[in-house]
Amino acid sequence: MDSVIREIGTQVDNGLKQIFVNTKVNDGSEISELMKCFESQKVDNPKFPYLSERVKHYKEQQEGVEVMCELIEEYGDLKKAEGKAETIVQMLQSGFSHEDIARILKMSVDKVKELESLVMVDA
Secondary structure, three states: OOEEEOOOOEEEOOOOOOOOOOOOOOOOOHHHHHHHHHHOOOOOOOOOHHHHHHHHHHHHOHHHHHHHHHHHHHHHHHHHHHHHHHHHHHHHHOOOOHHHHHHHHOOOHHHHHHHHHHHHHHO
């Protein structure tokens, strides 16, 4: 797999190596055992002490649970904003003005433009 800067068509070597693993294969290998950890609710595997400790931290310890809850809320907020941004772009493409969209969606014109820019940056 090559990494390419789309705008100029130049390949780049970013040092990233990707390995694709089938988590359903259990061939007794260390990779297979590691993949089972990622499918488990609780991880306590002496071969992978750091992973075991981090999973326990984020799933069982109050501080870690709070961090995960905040991240999930932020992700949900981002997905909502992306959905609204896509709706705004569709409405603009259908002929609605920024002011019409702001009135319909009950937000400021500045917010409509801000959300519009989210989609325009990704395009």
